[in-house]
Amino acid sequence: MSRRTALLVIDMQGRFKEIAENGKIIENIASLVKLFHNKDLPVVFTQHHDDPKMTSVLSRWWNNPIIKGTEEWQIIPALQKVLNVEDDIMITEKSRYDSFWETPLKSKLQELEVDTVVITGTMTNLCCETTARVAFNNDFNVIFLSDCNATSTKEYHEAALKNLAFGFATVMTHREFLKKYENV
Template identity: 45%
Template sequence: MADSSSSYKKFDIRKRNPDPKTSVLLVIDMQNYFSAIAKPILPAIKTTIDLCRSVSIPVIFTRHSHKSPEDYGMLGEWFNNDLIIDGTVEAELMPEIGLESGDKVVEKNTYGAFRGTGLEEYLTERGIKEVIIAGVMTNLCCETTARQAFVSGFRVFFSTDATATSTLELHEATLKNMAYGFAYLVDSKRLEQGFSVI
């Protein structure tokens, strides 16, 4: 897991807090398939979810899976068909994340949560203008979703402590890219401080 404090100091070049009235939390792919990567950030994920719920920010979970080779796309080639198959235990969301009845789950079969899912329309219809990104993997599904959100006109907040990937180098490379061109960096402490002044 990455050391978010060092990442924060190096790349935190713009400062802003999400507006709970127009924000949503996107929890990306916290599934059993990614449990080795995801377990170390579970405390930060749970804190981030609880903080958002405490100020009535909706929480949306994404779940990545494939139903058949027809929907593998380039991922099949890239990962030699070692993919998350729908209906398997690996495809299920980790029970530790605290999914509640009524929480929306967006089903996807590629890195980004905005492609072919109806998520952009869903958020726009509800007046959402900002997205907070947490989950796994920092440099794949989280980063792609953040970029898609940004180019779709949403203000993006990217968690440094509630995202994770396979190496610190990859994690920090994404944080650097996000801070430079796509997202405000936040962590659970900043969210707590920002929400406490509301």
């Protein structure tokens, strides 16, 4: 893991807490946040919200908006405990699956000369997979951790991992990542 690696923690919010708990990813992500903090590497948290007027196709598709500022929008408590409010990058204006769309994410990563992103969060096949693909298309190396991402079904999760491994990301487990990069 080089000085040019950033951890992306995507949409680990109240709305997706049950999915994260069922996927058993919270503890793994918390340990990664601590590792990145200890190595003084960038950590980015995203928080999805929908337009309360439901003007986007995404908002209308789900017809169950996440309203900015509500409990569903907040970072889940277990990760709030490891969040460094002074140093972590907070992307709070995310309103699409893609964490780069109309957010400062790309410019923040470029300012820090990041060339590799490690993707974690919810939901594997929606926001996490889309962000991984867009990161790849923006010339970032992508590491996607299979047991640090979760979604609503095992089938969706596994399909996303297969697609990403084929052409967009290096897919590995949390343990494999630590073994390869922890002492670098």
